[in-house]
Amino acid sequence: MTGKELAQQALNVMRQSYSPYSKSKVGAALEADDKVYLGTNIENRSYGLTVCAERTAIGNAVTNGARRFTRLAIATSAKEHILPCGACLQVLAEFCDDLEIILVNGEGEIKNCTLAMLYPHPFRSKK
Ligand code: THU
Secondary structure (H helix, E strand, C coil), X not given: CCHHHHHHHHHHHHCCCECCCCXXXXXXXXXXXXXXXXXXXXXXXXXXXXXXXXHHHHHHHHHCXXXXXXXXXXXXXXXXXXXXXXXXXXXXXXXXXXXXXXEECCCCCEEEEEHHHHCCCCCCCCC
């Protein structure tokens, strides 16, 4: 699958976003173990309980037994691309040292980055 196709899946699932408070629709498509797991942001009237699209997708992947994450596409309906928040970066770092991240905006424009670029020093507990 091309990066553009993964980005398109993130754009498609973004339509399911539950975001009545911020009105910011976000979609995530996580490629893991050669499958794609989707997620959207799920907001709550108790704002702090909101879950980001990325963590919804990670939850779907892990629930289905996938652990080897390879690429993540994140879509926003806005003009400006969005980057994963710190909480999502730490949750991604639980499962992989590095990951290709594809950002796509509401106009379908793509930017590329990596987990290691965005989050070079994750918290790692001593085993
Ligand atoms: N959001 C995500 O889904 N992913 C991010 O990486 C950043 C923010 C959501 C949370 C909230 O529903 C909305 O975007 C505005 O912050």
